Amino acid sequence: MPRLKDKTCIVTGAARGIGAAIARAFAQEGAGVVVTDKDADGAANVAREVGGQSLRLDVAVEADWATLTKTWPACDVLVNNAGVTGFEETMRPHDPEHATLEDWRAVHAVNLDGTFLGCRYAIQAMRAKRAGSIINISSRSGLVGIPAAAAYAASKAAVRNHTKSVALYCAEQGLNIRCNSIHPAAILTPMWEPMLGDGPDRAARMAAFVADTPQRRFGQPDEVAAIAVLLASDEAAYMTGAELIIDGGLLAGSAATPQTY
Numbered sequence: 729m730p731r732l733k734d735k736t737c738i739v740t741g742a743a744r745g746i747g748a749a750i751a752r753a754f755a756q757e758g759a760g761v762v763v764t765d766k767d768a769d770g771a772a773n774v775a776r777e778v779g780g781q782s783l784r785l786d787v788a789v790e791a792d793w794a795t796l797t798k799t800w801p802a803c804d805v806l807v808n809n810a811g812v813t814g815f816e817e818t819m820r821p822h823d824p825e826h827a828t829l830e831d832w833r834a835v836h837a838v839n840l841d842g843t844f845l846g847c848r849y850a851i852q853a854m855r856a857k858r859a860g861s862i863i864n865i866s867s868r869s870g871l872v873g874i875p876a877a878a879a880y881a882a883s884k885a886a887v888r889n890h891t892k893s894v895a896l897y898c899a900e901q902g903l904n905i906r907c908n909s910i911h912p913a914a915i916l917t918p919m920w921e922p923m924l925g926d927g928p929d930r931a932a933r934m935a936a937f938v939a940d941t942p943q944r945r946f947g948q949p950d951e952v953a954a955i956a957v958l959l960a961s962d963e964a965a966y967m968t969g970a971e972l973i974i975d976g977g978l979l980a981g982s983a984a985t986p987q988t989y
């Protein structure tokens with residue numbers, strides 16, 4: 729029995745990377761998938777591949793959510809996946825001393841405002857059935873400080889917290905609308921390209937990024953998608969306000985752990 733049969737599942741930022749992997753996994757589990765992204769062509773390509781539908785949706789633009797409401801006034805699952813590091817176009821510093829207010833706000837507009845607007849849409853779209861699952865893609869960077877990516881880390885920490893407010897609000901309202909967050913660490917997607925580059929040091933850079941990860945590798949988008957399938961499915965009926973970490977063991981320990989062997 730497919731785990732998401734008869735469910736309408738909407739995924740943001742699903743033209744590539746983790747979002748596209750989630751769209752594929754949802755379709756494999758029998759869901760009707762709506763692939764959204766600010767990249768309309770990319771979204772349409774993924775929708776064609778998974779037999780779903782697509783919509784151009786910039787998560788930071790309130791009017792785009794109004795369009796989604798008109799087209800899909802009801803849904804069963806929303807994944808707030810769209811996100812940016814702020815390093816897509818320029819590598820300006822994002823540390824607490826040098827980040828510009830403009831860069832800080834641009835990251836929060838997508839990662840935090842986009843998730844807020846998505847949660848608001850989803851609660852309204854799920855209210856009629858009084859049930860649903862909202863999945864917010866935060867990050868392990870939302871659980872620790874990241875000096876070089878302070879805007880990204882703060883935005884993802886706020887996504888974690890908003891997830892819990894949404895979960896409690898829905899429960900208070902007597903709605904069976906669950907809201908949980910997923911916290912991936914380094915997952916190999918196009919998001920990493922500006923940081924890895926395509927120079928001769930690419931392999932060394934990749935190794936350096938995961939040197940502190942106990943499993944010593946990047947995660948794969950499919951591995952995050954598997955967690956999203958669980959949270960979207962009725963198997964997770966008693967999970968709300970939870971945070972699931974998928975990080976190869978990174979946050980399980982501490983650099984200060986004494987070695988006696």
Ligand SMILES: NC(=O)c1ccc[n+]([C@@H]2O[C@H](COP(=O)([O-])OP(=O)(O)OC[C@H]3O[C@@H](n4cnc5c(N)ncnc54)[C@H](O)[C@@H]3O)[C@@H](O)[C@H]2O)c1
Binds near residue numbers: 741764812914
């Ligand atoms: N890849 C990782 O290592 C990693 C780790 C932790 C968390 N995450 C989070 O996972 C999510 C997906 O990341 P990814 O690695 O697949 O990134 P990606 O850059 O490969 O893909 C992001 C997608 O989001 C879309 N997008 C960007 N801004 C948008 C907007 N304003 N509206 C709608 N769509 C927009 C892009 O067009 C793209 O298709 C993000 O929220 C990211 O912060 C990723």
